Amino acid sequence: MAAQSSNPLWLYDTTLRDGAQREGLTLSISDKLRIARQLDQLGVPFIEGGWPGANPKDVQFFWQLREEPLTQAEVVAFCFTRRPGKTAATDPMLQPILAAGTRWVTIVGKTWDLQVTEGLKTSLDENLEMIRDTISYLRMHDRRVVYDAEHWFDGFKHNPTYALETLKTAYDAGAEWLTLCDTNGGSLPQDIDRVVHAVLDYLPAAPLGIHTHNDGELAVANAIAAVQAGARMVQGTINGYGERCGNANLCSLIPNLQLKLGYDCLAIAQLANLTETSRFVSEVVNLAPDDHAAFVGLSAFAHKGGLHVSAVERNPITYEHIQPELVGNSRRIVISEQAGMSNVLAKARSLGIELDKHDPACRQILERLKNLEHEGYQFEAAEASFELLMREALGQRLQPFEVKGFQVHYDMLPGIPLPVCAVGDWRSQSLATIKVRVNGHNILEAAEGNGPVSALDAALRKALVNFYPEIRAFSLTDYKVRILDGAAGTSANTRVLIESSDGYQRWRTVGVSCNILEASYQAVVEGLEYGLFLQRQAKTALTVS
Structure with missing residues (x-):
């Protein structure tokens, strides 16, 4: 990771942590890994992965990235300062941060005196010691630190002397970046400009970052104002996801900063992947993309x-x-x-x-x-x-099988033992029957599953496995459903996105229908077909070599 030219601007993505706090947005470990790798390919230098120790999912995420590291980006662990009345060395909250094994850690601390006395219920001096002790402890363990000054602009407005003292404490303790956070999202661009200049007058050598929220619909404008005033790190999320009204939208920030203001954010070839990244992330998080979003929306041009x-x-x-x-x-x-x-x-x-x-x-x-x-x-x-x-x-699709038809039965019965699905006092199970033509043979098979899609998938595999034994290695690793036109009620069109894997690589297929089983069937069938296509390609490559 290195600056690209004489006018670099460092991008810091927090989609996986701050963005995931958006209401209605939930990420699995697989989702987080896929987004992280997409951001890595985009060329984002810093990717905040979450808070190790806050939940098992984030612990597993960092562990998997240690096994299969990103190729360009620095993955960053996130945490608060140590708690009042403890030391950093004895606060168990910081141990998972070290165990995550990241070179960079972002520590968020209180800079608004009101938050210290009312939120933390501690003294202003103790808060300064919490900042100093936490950062010093992490530096002692060879971690590089980004300090996020929470509620910075509100804190500076109410008590500028104390707010500046918190920043100086963090900087003197070894923080390499000081990020000014408009946590409540209520600032105006002229406020941002004035305060950033005031900080640089006080700490002229300090590298500053900016983290803005969109509660006033000004997150992007405020971030740009901070950069023009001297900030050199910009934090934000893909598509502006985030708590309440969201965070600064990197999909708008990056092209504005790079194409309009001449800052170096991404390589030109990577910038050309911005629209794909925006839409990819919206699909992974299962939220409809904004067709009218600036720069990356379907209707933007x-x-x-x-x-x-x-x-x-x-x-x-x-x-x-x-x-x-x-x-x-x-x-x-x-x-x-x-x-x-x-x-x-x-x-x-x-x-x-x-x-x-x-x-x-x-x-x-x-x-x-x-x-x-x-x-x-x-x-x-x-x-x-x-x-x-x-x-x-192109005439290159060699369909290895043809589904002639299928039926799915879904029963709700009392007393059926687990692991079938439970609904109240009832237990459910599904039975799928499928007819497939393979190599001139008509095959009829049936299989049970804990749901109609599971049963359909099992029946199809059962019909094909004798012809294509490699299917045994295929597994369905993710299944997402999106209602496309909610006003149509239960007759609405449904999009199903399925991810499959052979244990080495993953691929995704899609189906659309007003019948959710039909949409699922399309995605399941293409998932198996594409897996067989990959196997055939691999065998051809081995034969050639």
């Missing part, structure tokens, strides 16, 4: 009005403030068949498939993609389904 369309086709700058390709987005002329071709070509290249835009198959892929997206498909987080779609258009 969409043109519908006749005057706009004719102007933008002559010269895009007439109605576009940047080239959409710079952030990985694309221009969409709503009535034009040309919209999206560059995305298809780029996605194909990322999968090792070279397409010629003049090839009729390319147009077929685009039209198929448009139709499916209109139905509710989203391929950003289902690369396997998209690759199968492309290979079908």
Whole structure:
């Protein structure tokens, strides 16, 4: 990790910790690992992974990253200062932080005197000692420290002398970054500018960061104001996820800072992955992407009005403030068949498939993609389904089996022993029957499961395993459901995203239908098909070598 040029700005992503505090957002360990690796590929220098010790999930997350480290980013553990009346060496809260094994630790401390006396119920002097002792202890154990000054702007407003003293204490104890936090999200850009300048007057050598919340719809503006005033680290989350109204949205901050103000945040090639990252994260966290989000939204560069369309086709700058390709987005002329071709070509290249835009198959892929997206498909987080779609258009999809039909029975019975699913005093079990044609043979199989999708998956595997023994190694590792048009009630279209694994690699497939079983069936079938495709590729590579 190194500065990219003479005007570097350090990005610090806290999607996995602060972003996960958004109401209705829950991340599994698998979700957190997938997002961390996507952010790593994007080129974010610091990724805050969570609070080791606060819950078993975060402990496991850091342990897995020690086994399989990120390639570019520093993963950061998060924690509060030690508690009043203890020492850092004896406070058990800090031991999991050391055990996480990260080089960097972010420590949050109180800088508002009201929070010290009313929240911590301790003295102002004891709070200073908590900051000093915690940071010194971590430095003694060779940890590099980011100090997050919680409620900084409120604290400075009410008692600037004490607030500045907390910062100096952290800096003197060895903190390498001092992050000024607008925790309540109520500041205005001119407040941010004035206070950042005041801090730099007091501690001119201190490297400052900024952490803003969006309660006044100004998180991005406030972060930009801080950078222009002298801050050199920007904290935020992908898509602005966060508690209450959210955090500063990195998907807006990064292009504004880099493309408009000339700061070096990401390499140009990595910046072009910003839209993909935004949509990928929205799929993983199971929240609908904001189509009208700046820079990365589906409609961010969409043109519908006749005057706009004719102007933008002559010269895009007439109605576009940047080239959409710079952030990985694309221009969409709503009535034009040309919209999206560059995305298809780029996605194909990322999968090792070279397409010629003049090839009729390319147009077929685009039209198929448009139709499916209109139905509710989203391929950003289902690369396997998209690759199968492309290979079908190119005549390269060798379907190893064909499902001729299936039935699923779901019973609610008293007295059925676990591990079947429980609902009140009742127990449920499912039975799936499936008919599959494989290598000219019609196979009829049935299997039970603890739910209809589990039973369907088990029946399909049972029908195929004698022909494709490698299926035994395949497992379904994640299953997500999203209702696409909630106003339609129980007849709404449903999108199912499934992640599968063979123990070495993972792939994701998608299905959409107003019938959740049909959507699940599509994703399950393509998951098995793509797994067999990967196995076939691996065997071919071994034969060639």
